[in-house]
Amino acid sequence: MERSSTSGGTASLPTILDVARLAGVSKSTVSNVLRATGRVSAGTRTQVLAAIDELGYRPNVLARNLVRRRTSTLGLLVGDLANPFYSELAKLVEQRASAAGYTTMIANTDGRPDFERARVETLLEHRVAGILVLQLTGGRATVTDVLARAVPLVVLTCPEEEGADSVSVDDAEGVHAATVHLLGLGHRRIAYLTSDLIEVGSDRLRREGYLRGLREADIESSSDLIRPVSQLEAPDGAIAEAVVGLVGLCNRPTAIICANDLIAVDVLDTLEGLGLAVPADVSVVGFDDIALASLRRISLTTVSQPREELARLAVELALDRIELGFDGPPRRVHLAPTLVVRSSTGPPR
Amino acid sequence: MERSSTSGGTASLPTILDVARLAGVSKSTVSNVLRATGRVSAGTRTQVLAAIDELGYRPNVLARNLVRRRTSTLGLLVGDLANPFYSELAKLVEQRASAAGYTTMIANTDGRPDFERARVETLLEHRVAGILVLQLTGGRATVTDVLARAVPLVVLTCPEEEGADSVSVDDAEGVHAATVHLLGLGHRRIAYLTSDLIEVGSDRLRREGYLRGLREADIESSSDLIRPVSQLEAPDGAIAEAVVGLVGLCNRPTAIICANDLIAVDVLDTLEGLGLAVPADVSVVGFDDIALASLRRISLTTVSQPREELARLAVELALDRIELGFDGPPRRVHLAPTLVVRSSTGPPR
DNA sequence: CTGAAAGCGCTTACAG
DNA sequence: CTGAAAGCGCTTACAG
Numbered sequence: 247m248e249r250s251s252t253s254g255g256t257a258s259l260p261t262i263l264d265v266a267r268l269a270g271v272s273k274s275t276v277s278n279v280l281r282a283t284g285r286v287s288a289g290t291r292t293q294v295l296a297a298i299d300e301l302g303y304r305p306n307v308l309a310r311n312l313v314r315r316r317t318s319t320l321g322l323l324v325g326d327l328a329n330p331f332y333s334e335l336a337k338l339v340e341q342r343a344s345a346a347g348y349t350t351m352i353a354n355t356d357g358r359p360d361f362e363r364a365r366v367e368t369l370l371e372h373r374v375a376g377i378l379v380l381q382l383t384g385g386r387a388t389v390t391d392v393l394a395r396a397v398p399l400v401v402l403t404c405p406e407e408e409g410a411d412s413v414s415v416d417d418a419e420g421v422h423a424a425t426v427h428l429l430g431l432g433h434r435r436i437a438y439l440t441s442d443l444i445e446v447g448s449d450r451l452r453r454e455g456y457l458r459g460l461r462e463a464d465i466e467s468s469s470d471l472i473r474p475v476s477q478l479e480a481p482d483g484a485i486a487e488a489v490v491g492l493v494g495l496c497n498r499p500t501a502i503i504c505a506n507d508l509i510a511v512d513v514l515d516t517l518e519g520l521g522l523a524v525p526a527d528v529s530v531v532g533f534d535d536i537a538l539a540s541l542r543r544i545s546l547t548t549v550s551q552p553r554e555e556l557a558r559l560a561v562e563l564a565l566d567r568i569e570l571g572f573d574g575p576p577r578r579v580h581l582a583p584t585l586v587v588r589s590s591t592g593p594p595r
Numbered sequence: 596m597e598r599s600s601t602s603g604g605t606a607s608l609p610t611i612l613d614v615a616r617l618a619g620v621s622k623s624t625v626s627n628v629l630r631a632t633g634r635v636s637a638g639t640r641t642q643v644l645a646a647i648d649e650l651g652y653r654p655n656v657l658a659r660n661l662v663r664r665r666t667s668t669l670g671l672l673v674g675d676l677a678n679p680f681y682s683e684l685a686k687l688v689e690q691r692a693s694a695a696g697y698t699t700m701i702a703n704t705d706g707r708p709d710f711e712r713a714r715v716e717t718l719l720e721h722r723v724a725g726i727l728v729l730q731l732t733g734g735r736a737t738v739t740d741v742l743a744r745a746v747p748l749v750v751l752t753c754p755e756e757e758g759a760d761s762v763s764v765d766d767a768e769g770v771h772a773a774t775v776h777l778l779g780l781g782h783r784r785i786a787y788l789t790s791d792l793i794e795v796g797s798d799r800l801r802r803e804g805y806l807r808g809l810r811e812a813d814i815e816s817s818s819d820l821i822r823p824v825s826q827l828e829a830p831d832g833a834i835a836e837a838v839v840g841l842v843g844l845c846n847r848p849t850a851i852i853c854a855n856d857l858i859a860v861d862v863l864d865t866l867e868g869l870g871l872a873v874p875a876d877v878s879v880v881g882f883d884d885i886a887l888a889s890l891r892r893i894s895l896t897t898v899s900q901p902r903e904e905l906a907r908l909a910v911e912l913a914l915d916r917i918e919l920g921f922d923g924p925p926r927r928v929h930l931a932p933t934l935v936v937r938s939s940t941g942p943p944r
Numbered sequence: 945c946t947g948a949a950a951g952c953g954c955t956t957a958c959a960g
Numbered sequence: 961c962t963g964a965a966a967g968c969g970c971t972t973a974c975a976g
Contacts, residue, residue: 258664259745287777307721308722330682337675340702354686371656542867586788
């Protein structure tokens with residue numbers, strides 16, 4: 247027999263059965279008014295609603311999802327929520343998800359592949375309807391593999407991911423535009439500064455944009471001027487060290503293109519500490535256009551990503567597969583970046 | 596009869612029953628190895644593990660939670676994830692939660708009470724084991740009421756919340772210290788600038804700290820110098836407008852205490868636009884000490900909150916009630932803030 | 945150490 | 961329009 251759920255534990259919440267009994271109907275009927283199927287008479291409906299209200303009944307989504315065999319929660323994997331670019335994106339994604347009736351389960355990976363694996367495992371155990379990834383951090387093949395089999399995966403911000411839908415800005419194009427901008431100002435020695443906190447694929451493309459820009463201007467690239475640093479190992483000093491290295495070169499670069507804004511801001515700070523003027527001594531360019539970049543005191547020239555569009559499209563691609571049952575091959579959406587010129591760039595001395 | 600779950604839908608995932616059959620044991624036994632109860636022989640265990648591996652079986656947490664009648668997910672309500680203070684805190688909370696075996700469901704309220712209500716409702720329907728709130732936005736009484744009855748609630752950063760555990764910094768003390776610092780530098784006309792994006796209780800306390808500071812120095816407070824602006828209504832221009840108003844006063848303030856860093860940064864920007872020097876013309880103080888504040892170009896004097904401690908304690912308080920069954924009255928943890936003096940403050944001209 | 949049975953709180957055909 | 965029954969995929973006593 248079905249027993250009263252209130253006879254059990256201490257603080258048992260009312261169940262659909264409690265509502266049914268109070269309203270003098272069956273569980274099915276309560277379920278029907280809950281799901282607004284329309285096949286309930288107005289009178290019955292009123293009684294049920296009254297019972298729900300009186301009991302303070304709140305449906306148990308776990309039970310519902312178990313029988314429906316799908317949830318309405320999206321997993322959101324993010325590399326570093328402390329990076330404003332990602333937190334802004336996370337906010338927009340949550341907003342879109344929520345508007346579509348989905349909750350979002352968030353997981354920070356700290357850029358660590360082992361964390362990423364564990365978090366993905368947890369998300370899958372929770373049967374999330376889809377997973378959105380802001381920055382995939384290593385272990386890409388395995389992760390993509392795990393995901394592709396089980397649930398829709400859309401990769402945001404990381405281009406060229408095999409097997410998964412992706413939406414990102416044209417990274418190469420963005421940095422190419424930045425390089426052309428610097429060349430136009432008269433720069434000839436331009437450095438590229440990146441770190442292991444940047445997603446590998448994005449970094450590769452951005453670097454390509456940089457190299458192509460130089461090539462088109464018949465400037466030979468120099469390995470001296472390409473500096474990848476490890477922020478995972480040395481979170482604090484890595485960027486500063488690289489900057490010191492660059493400006494210490496006998497043939498010092500007059501401009502530095504940074505793989506993202508956070509690095510660029512760090513570079514500005516370091517240059518200031520070294521007594522070098524921006525842009526007079528060194529021009530600096532970033533990537534992302536986080537809120538910070540537009541402050542007068544920062545005023546960073548940077549490649550802007552259309553965050554709203556990125557978030558909207560990512561959620562859409564996921565819902566296509568989840569709700570519309572789209573089952574086609576991976577889709578790649580590329581958005582155009584925009585170079586925003588501010589006062590961190592200028593002609594070389 | 597128990598039917599094969601693979602006979603049903605298209606992409607049914609393997610269930611515990613599939614594993615049991617493949618391993619030639621009962622569901623109970625599989626469950627026992629899964630939960631590492633220890634009452635399974637080594638041989639059986641190996642077989643089960645092999646079956647799990649072969650099937651790529653992943654337990655369905657929904658089913659587990661349904662029968663256990665509790666989940667291991669924490670709800671995280673945040674006012675604005677785009678505010679670095681909150682995203683940094685969110686990251687730390689997720690980190691702590693994850694370390695304790697909890698997933699975190701995030702919900703951004705945009706500072707809108709109606710959103711907050713809806714999100715809380717959803718979290719409760721998902722039977723989250725507890726809810727952590729970073730900034731409660733209006734509708735506090737109702738929300739607290741809803742929560743208190745159903746699930747442990749800990750309020751982070753908002754002091755004096757009735758009925759809920761809370762952990763926050765001593766807001767009044769922080770701003771008092773800032774005020775004393777400014778007075779020590781010789782300032783006599785000090786303004787206080789706040790907005791409706793700041794949690795109401797925090798704002799009240801911070802304001803009190805400011806007023807007490809003035810009172811102790813026998814300086815009369817002036818309503819001219821206390822400016823609450825509405826960023827909800829005018830997200831962009833509100834701060835600038837207030838600053839223009841302040842510096843346009845015939846008896847212009849020589850220092851501005853801002854209710855948080857985001858406002859302070861906006862103030863710095865506006866002053867710069869007006870051609871006023873900081874700190875020579877106007878000193879500026881913030882609250883939070885977000886990453887941005889320590890940049891050389893910003894170098895904001897601010898009241899620092901111990902984020903790590905806040906996050907750690909908040910999760911601990913929640914787990915006390917969730918896991919240890921602590922059922923005592925609401926606990927209020929107050930942490931000491933630290934005034935970090937940088938170069939946005941100095942003696943008045 | 946292992947298994948059969950009941951039940952978590954819902955939804956979903958299926959009768960009536 | 962309404963209800964009885966089966967089942968979603970687990971865990972949890974309880975026997976043996």
